[in-house]
Structure formats: C-alpha cells, structure tokens
Amino acid sequence: MGFAAWLARRIAYAAGLLAAVAILNFSLMHLAPGDIVQTIVGEMGGASEETIAQLRKSYGLDRSFPEQLGIYLGRVATGDLGTSAYYNQPVLNLILDRVPATVLLVVAALGLAITLGTFLGVMAARFPASWLGAVVTIVALFGFSAPVFWSGLMLLLLFASVFELLPASGMYDVAQGATGIAYALDVAYHLVLPAGTLALIYLALYSRLSRASMLEVLGSDYVRTARAKGLSENKVVFKHALRNAILPVVTVAGLQLSAMLAGAVLVETVFTWPGMGQLAFESILRRDNQLILGILLLSAVLVIVGNLLTDAAYRFIDPRIKTGG
Amino acid sequence: MSGPLLEVEGLKVEFDTWDGRVRVLDGVSLSVSPGETLGIVGESGCGKSMTALAVMGLVPKPAGHVTGGAIRYRGEDLVKASDGRMRDLRGNRIAMIFQEPMTSLNPVFTVGDQIAETARLHLGLSPAEARKRAVEMLRAVHIPEAERRVAEYPHQFSGGMRQRVMIAMALACEPEVLIADEPTTALDVTVQAQIFDLLEELRAAEGTAIVLITHDMGATAEMADRVVVMYAGRKVEEGPVDAILGNPAHPYTQGLLACRPNLQLGHAAARPQLHEIPGVVPPLHLLGRGCAFADRCPRAMPRCGEAFPPAYDVGESHAAACWLLEEARAA
Missing domain, CATH: 1.10.3720.10 (MetI-like)
Known part of the structure; x- marks a missing residue:
C-alpha cells in the first residue's frame, strides 16, 4: 500500500475514533454529579428554584440527554467547541492558546x-x-x-x-x-x-x-x-x-x-x-x-x-x- | 605464491563457563592453498564453526579466548594482530558466509546497501561506484534483474537467493579466502546444489581458497579437495578427499561415512537399516586425557582412555589420530 493511500485510510479511521471519543466524553461528563449551574449558584451563595431553572435552560441543561448529545455533536462537527462558562470565551481559542x-x-x-x-x-x-x-x-x-x-x-x-x-x-x-x-x-x-x-x-x-x-x-x-x-x-x-x-x-x-x-x-x-x-x-x-x-x-x-x-x-x-x- | 595461503597451527580456544574453563579447540591444525577447497567435517559442537570464527578473529568475547597456537595468513600471525588489522582483513582478504541466510542479512537495509557497504569500507569506492559494484556482484551470483533487486530488502528474497546475496557480499572485495560455514544447511536440496555450483564456479574463476564447513559427506565429496575431520575440538583425521571417503582410517570417520543413507528403491523392510554412531559428543568440560571418541568407539581399547593418540601417517598426506594405527603398524 502506498503512503498516500495509507495516510488517507488512517485519517478516515481517526475521524471515526474522534466521534466515538466525543460521545464517550460527553456521556461521562453527563453522568458525573454536579454541573456548572450548581457552581454558579454556589458562588452566588444560593438562589431560588426559579433562577436555577432559568440558568439550566440558558445552558441547555433542561433538555433530554440524547438531545444535548445531538446538539453537542452537531456543534463539534462544525468546529464549534462551545463557550467556557468561566472565561466566557470560545473554548477553542482558550485551548489553542x-x-x-x-x-x-x-x-x-x-x-x-x-x-x-x-x-x-x-x-x-x-x-x-x-x-x-x-x-x-x-x-x-x-x-x-x-x-x-x-x-x-x-x-x-x-x-x-x-x-x-x-x-x-x-x-x-x-x-x-x-x-x-x-x-x-x-x-x-x-x-x-x-x-x-x-x-x-x-x-x-x-x-x-x-x-x-x-x-x-x-x-x-x-x-x-x-x-x-x-x-x-x-x-x-x-x-x-x-x-x-x-x-x-x-x-x-x-x-x-x-x-x-x-x-x-x-x-x-x-x-x-x-x-x-x-x-x-x-x-x-x-x-x-x-x-x-x-x-x-x-x-x-x-x-x-x-x-x-x-x-x-x-x-x-x-x-x-x-x-x- | 607457493605454500599455503592460510595456515592454522596448534590452535587452542577456551571458554569461561559456569562449569569452569572449557577447552573448545585443542591443537587444531589445518591449511588451505589458493584455489583449493578444504572441507571440515564433524558433528555439531565439534569445533568446526569455532575454528572459522577464530580465523576471522570473531571468537565471542569476553567468554572466549585464543590461548595457544597460530593462525597464519600469508605468514602473518593473526592471533597477534591488532583489532584494526583484523578489521582490515575481515570481509576484505578473508570473508565468511554463514549457515542461516534467513537471519544473516540485516532486515532494515537494502541488499544493495549491504553489499556496497563492504566495497566502500575496504575498496574506498564512492557511493555510486559501490552501488555499481553491488549490481555487478548480484549478477555474478546469478540473481536475475540485478538492477532492480539491488534496491530490495532481504525479506523480498527467498532463502536460496539470500544465500546468494551473502555470497555476493562476501566476494565483493575479491577475498583470497572464503570460509563457508554450512552454507546450505538451511536450504532445499535443489537450492543446495545451485549454491555449491556457484561456489565452485567462483573458485574456478577467481582462484579463491574455500574452507567449507559441513556435516554433509555428500557435499564434501562433491566440493572438497582435502578433508579435515574434527571431533570434540580436535582434528582426528586429515587427507585428500578420495582417501578420506574411500579409505577412512579413524573409526569416527568410518562411522560418519556409514551414517550416509543409501538411496535404494523398494519396500521399507527390504532397505538396509540406517547406521548411526551410538551415544553423543561428550560435554567438553568432562573430557579426560584420552581420546574423546573412546566412549562411542566400537574398537576402543584400554589405552584409548589414557592418552590422546598422535597422528599416524596412513598414506600420501593422509593421517589419523588413533591408537589402532600404531597396533596395526606393530603387527
């Protein structure tokens, strides 16, 4: 097998592997207890149920897991890794730095x-x-x-x-x-x-x-x-x-x-x-x-x-x- | 040049082992002249290969030592030669091919690179000249499409072809002595014959002296001019090939010859049983003062265990080390 053909095949494999990694990572994070809203609320020193529900909605956390996963994968596929809640900056820029x-x-x-x-x-x-x-x-x-x-x-x-x-x-x-x-x-x-x-x-x-x-x-x-x-x-x-x-x-x-x-x-x-x-x-x-x-x-x-x-x-x-x- | 090209005299090699110091070669002497083929025969472990490695200056260190004797190449004692001098001679004037063509070539370099390396090292050729030399050598050993195959790797060659490459590599600097250590043992019978034909052809063309190490009496009969028979680190018989094969004097040589299968057609039961020499070569650290073959010898006498016999002449440049010969002479 020539080098170019070998490389093309390996890159195709890599794309599949990355998709699997993305799904697995997202699922694991979802399974882990706690989320960003709890952190924010914790730092605020507590908040009403209503505020929490609003915050969860703004981060898309009120949707079902498959929905969230679908949205996440869709974004990743277009190169959008989302926004950091802490820095309020695009994740990709933060990482690339x-x-x-x-x-x-x-x-x-x-x-x-x-x-x-x-x-x-x-x-x-x-x-x-x-x-x-x-x-x-x-x-x-x-x-x-x-x-x-x-x-x-x-x-x-x-x-x-x-x-x-x-x-x-x-x-x-x-x-x-x-x-x-x-x-x-x-x-x-x-x-x-x-x-x-x-x-x-x-x-x-x-x-x-x-x-x-x-x-x-x-x-x-x-x-x-x-x-x-x-x-x-x-x-x-x-x-x-x-x-x-x-x-x-x-x-x-x-x-x-x-x-x-x-x-x-x-x-x-x-x-x-x-x-x-x-x-x-x-x-x-x-x-x-x-x-x-x-x-x-x-x-x-x-x-x-x-x-x-x-x-x-x-x-x-x-x-x-x-x-x- | 008159006289032998390479002369080994009284060579002793010892190894340090867990059982103490073991003598692997004990007073081995042999010689080979230009254009001559000397066969060295004997069972596994008799010291054939160690003799070859000693001539090459490649006795495994630090366990092995040459502790006595001389190895003279054109009169120069190689036992005393410096490492640098030995490197100049190795692969250049004295070359060697090995038993295992499948593993004796480096898998990560092309065969051309491996042949050219020797030519560049000893002949001082430029990379381009050395590559041309590599193609020439591949042609000389009858590898088809040499120009293309020179750029291929060892794994793309069959066993027989690899041994041809080894021969091409060994002969790239036109050595005066070629030591072939069981060059065909790992190959098919038909390929064996081709390799022997090739060696014979090269000897005829270049006048190379060949030392052929083998346990194959058939190969010896076909190739050798003279034969040295070794047993347990010692030479037991030496002579012209016809005398050794036709009129062996030492019981060990007689035993070896009797071990050759006789090709006869017919029912299995009707065929004569294949002869074997009973017992095995004794462990070297258990060798006594006497003849090492005594334990397996059908004609052993009490004195055989007491002292190693000297060599007795039994014919024209034919000698054997056995007490029976003295008895025969006395009778």
Missing part, C-alpha cells in the same frame, strides 16, 4: 527521554560488564518508582531553591520582555525543569527497554555478519544494531503518548507551566464542562496524531512494514 506550551513540553520531554534513554541503554548493552550498566539500572529503578509530582517537587527544591540554578515556575520571564532568540532561550531555560521531570520516568523506561532490545540484537546473526565485514564496533552498534533495536522503543513511546499528556497535567500544575494540563486541572475544579470536553477532545486529537506519526516512523525504520492499516 495553551496547546503550543503543552506540545512544547511533551515533545521536549519525549525527545529527551528517547534520545538520552536509548543512548544510555545502548551504552549499557555495549559495555555489559561496566559501571554504566549498574548506573542505568539504578536510574531506571529510581525514575520508574518515583511519582512524577514527587520527583517534580524534589527537583524543584534541589535546582530552584537549594542551588537556585533554574527558574521554579512559569514559561518565560515577564520582567525581561525579551523577543526573538532571547525569548526562545528564556523559554528553553524555563523548560529544563518541567521537561526533565516529565522525561525522568520515560527515560528510565526507554533505557531499560533499549538495553534489553540491544542485547538481543547484538546476539543476532546479522550483527555477526556486520562484524565479519570488518566494520568497526561503533558502526556495528550504531548503524546495524540500533535501527533494529529501536523499534520497541518507538512502539512504546507512541503508546505512551497519552500517558505522557496525563503526566503533563501534573507537571504543568507543579511548575505552573501555562499549558493545557494546567487549564484542564483548573476547569475540572470549576466544573467548566464545555472547556473540559474541549480539552479532552483536543487531547484525543494529539494522541491520534502522535500515534499516526509513530506508525509513519515505523514504516520508515522497518521496510518490512508496508501492509495493513
């Missing part, structure tokens, strides 16, 4: 975890009897065991409070008002801690995974062939073995993109990183249903796009994968 920060955080963390994790794993496999193997095992055990909010707080304490090397929160220094390259550097500087925290757990996983995978590949017949050609050990490891050994890492990275987005919610909250995760956290506290639904849908889009990219990368790395959807 936050998406770049989250994507930056997740991509940076994923990139760091994959490159550094794979490198550590490969080196540990290449020198199995060295201290490096032990270091990788310990880092992996620690990184994998520590919950992300705890390791985030610890890193925050260590690097922002004890040593004062890195900023504790935010995405850029408002006081500097930098532009261009200076702004990018400032963002990168603020990115180190949150991305490092988010990467830690995956770094651990990928280093273990790539070490095991590399050890297996290094024992394979085609690696022996590569050695018999007279290639240097570095070429054998980084050219012939790595491309085969990295497939499991790519698979797991793709599968875990959604977990990483969930982790981003915690990291963004700890480091007050102005991304979707932080917005989601606040919206849940505020029962801002339209905004939550929007964020969930956009997250689904991100995960689907991520999986699509993973599959594309798979096809690129392994020429045997050319069939099926």
Whole structure:
C-alpha cells in the first residue's frame, strides 16, 4: 500500500475514533454529579428554584440527554467547541492558546527521554560488564518508582531553591520582555525543569527497554555478519544494531503518548507551566464542562496524531512494514 | 605464491563457563592453498564453526579466548594482530558466509546497501561506484534483474537467493579466502546444489581458497579437495578427499561415512537399516586425557582412555589420530 493511500485510510479511521471519543466524553461528563449551574449558584451563595431553572435552560441543561448529545455533536462537527462558562470565551481559542506550551513540553520531554534513554541503554548493552550498566539500572529503578509530582517537587527544591540554578515556575520571564532568540532561550531555560521531570520516568523506561532490545540484537546473526565485514564496533552498534533495536522503543513511546499528556497535567500544575494540563486541572475544579470536553477532545486529537506519526516512523525504520492499516 | 595461503597451527580456544574453563579447540591444525577447497567435517559442537570464527578473529568475547597456537595468513600471525588489522582483513582478504541466510542479512537495509557497504569500507569506492559494484556482484551470483533487486530488502528474497546475496557480499572485495560455514544447511536440496555450483564456479574463476564447513559427506565429496575431520575440538583425521571417503582410517570417520543413507528403491523392510554412531559428543568440560571418541568407539581399547593418540601417517598426506594405527603398524 502506498503512503498516500495509507495516510488517507488512517485519517478516515481517526475521524471515526474522534466521534466515538466525543460521545464517550460527553456521556461521562453527563453522568458525573454536579454541573456548572450548581457552581454558579454556589458562588452566588444560593438562589431560588426559579433562577436555577432559568440558568439550566440558558445552558441547555433542561433538555433530554440524547438531545444535548445531538446538539453537542452537531456543534463539534462544525468546529464549534462551545463557550467556557468561566472565561466566557470560545473554548477553542482558550485551548489553542495553551496547546503550543503543552506540545512544547511533551515533545521536549519525549525527545529527551528517547534520545538520552536509548543512548544510555545502548551504552549499557555495549559495555555489559561496566559501571554504566549498574548506573542505568539504578536510574531506571529510581525514575520508574518515583511519582512524577514527587520527583517534580524534589527537583524543584534541589535546582530552584537549594542551588537556585533554574527558574521554579512559569514559561518565560515577564520582567525581561525579551523577543526573538532571547525569548526562545528564556523559554528553553524555563523548560529544563518541567521537561526533565516529565522525561525522568520515560527515560528510565526507554533505557531499560533499549538495553534489553540491544542485547538481543547484538546476539543476532546479522550483527555477526556486520562484524565479519570488518566494520568497526561503533558502526556495528550504531548503524546495524540500533535501527533494529529501536523499534520497541518507538512502539512504546507512541503508546505512551497519552500517558505522557496525563503526566503533563501534573507537571504543568507543579511548575505552573501555562499549558493545557494546567487549564484542564483548573476547569475540572470549576466544573467548566464545555472547556473540559474541549480539552479532552483536543487531547484525543494529539494522541491520534502522535500515534499516526509513530506508525509513519515505523514504516520508515522497518521496510518490512508496508501492509495493513 | 607457493605454500599455503592460510595456515592454522596448534590452535587452542577456551571458554569461561559456569562449569569452569572449557577447552573448545585443542591443537587444531589445518591449511588451505589458493584455489583449493578444504572441507571440515564433524558433528555439531565439534569445533568446526569455532575454528572459522577464530580465523576471522570473531571468537565471542569476553567468554572466549585464543590461548595457544597460530593462525597464519600469508605468514602473518593473526592471533597477534591488532583489532584494526583484523578489521582490515575481515570481509576484505578473508570473508565468511554463514549457515542461516534467513537471519544473516540485516532486515532494515537494502541488499544493495549491504553489499556496497563492504566495497566502500575496504575498496574506498564512492557511493555510486559501490552501488555499481553491488549490481555487478548480484549478477555474478546469478540473481536475475540485478538492477532492480539491488534496491530490495532481504525479506523480498527467498532463502536460496539470500544465500546468494551473502555470497555476493562476501566476494565483493575479491577475498583470497572464503570460509563457508554450512552454507546450505538451511536450504532445499535443489537450492543446495545451485549454491555449491556457484561456489565452485567462483573458485574456478577467481582462484579463491574455500574452507567449507559441513556435516554433509555428500557435499564434501562433491566440493572438497582435502578433508579435515574434527571431533570434540580436535582434528582426528586429515587427507585428500578420495582417501578420506574411500579409505577412512579413524573409526569416527568410518562411522560418519556409514551414517550416509543409501538411496535404494523398494519396500521399507527390504532397505538396509540406517547406521548411526551410538551415544553423543561428550560435554567438553568432562573430557579426560584420552581420546574423546573412546566412549562411542566400537574398537576402543584400554589405552584409548589414557592418552590422546598422535597422528599416524596412513598414506600420501593422509593421517589419523588413533591408537589402532600404531597396533596395526606393530603387527
């Protein structure tokens, strides 16, 4: 199957999947106790039955569930994600303002975890009897065991409070008002801690995974062939073995993109990183249903796009994968 | 050049295992001259493949060690050669093809890339020249539509075709020695014959010395000029192929030859029963001082368990290591 046909098919699947996600999300939100009207009434300090009924009507909450669902899906299909009750702004605009920060955080963390994790794993496999193997095992055990909010707080304490090397929160220094390259550097500087925290757990996983995978590949017949050609050990490891050994890492990275987005919610909250995760956290506290639904849908889009990219990368790395959807 | 191209003398290889240090090769000697085919035969685990890996400088580390002997290529001792020197020779002057064509090619690179890689590494060819060389080599091993297939991946080739690719890869730099480690074991019988024809053709054309490792006596008869028979890490008999097949001196060689099935038509009951050598190759860490074959030998004597016999000449450049030969001589 050609790449274009494959892509078209995958996009059709993605549309169906998104519709299912939208229905499921809406149903779940409907099942959850409480709604925006209760929040408003709570903040108002109470209201009469009449006012509540009026408010419910204005938010369309007086209609039956299927009706509400139909209206919601109809709106979503036209690209209208509704209006946030709290911000009184279109949900889409609110989210799109936050998406770049989250994507930056997740991509940076994923990139760091994959490159550094794979490198550590490969080196540990290449020198199995060295201290490096032990270091990788310990880092992996620690990184994998520590919950992300705890390791985030610890890193925050260590690097922002004890040593004062890195900023504790935010995405850029408002006081500097930098532009261009200076702004990018400032963002990168603020990115180190949150991305490092988010990467830690995956770094651990990928280093273990790539070490095991590399050890297996290094024992394979085609690696022996590569050695018999007279290639240097570095070429054998980084050219012939790595491309085969990295497939499991790519698979797991793709599968875990959604977990990483969930982790981003915690990291963004700890480091007050102005991304979707932080917005989601606040919206849940505020029962801002339209905004939550929007964020969930956009997250689904991100995960689907991520999986699509993973599959594309798979096809690129392994020429045997050319069939099926 | 006169004399052997590659000469192995008294080679000893040991491995560290859970059962202690085990001697995998014990004083193996052999030689091969330009244009000659040397067959190495023996059961699984007798040290055939380890001999080949030792020549290539590919004894698995860190468990394996070459602890004695010499491997001389044009007089240069490869046991003492540096890693860099070995890399220069490997795949260039001394090349090897393996038993498993299905898994010996890297699945993520095109066959052309894999052949061209050797040519670029050792011959210093440009990418374009190396690709041309890859097409040439595919033609040389009779792969049809070489220009198109050079861009294909290993999974698009059959087993026999993959072994041809392996041969093309090994011969890309016109090596002087080709070590073929059971090159046809994983292939269909008809494909086996094609691969042997191909090796024979290349030897005739290029004068390549071939070391053919096999447990197939039929293949040995067809291909080899001389034969070395190995058992449990030692050479037990060596000689010209006619002498080994026609007049084997060592009981192990006699046993191996008797194991060949005789193709006869007729009722199953009427066919002679297939001969086998009783027992198995002993675990290497349990080898004693004596002849390792003694336990399985139909003609073993008390002294066989006491010391390993020296090699006795039994004919024109034909020798075997067995005490029976001394008895015969004394009688």
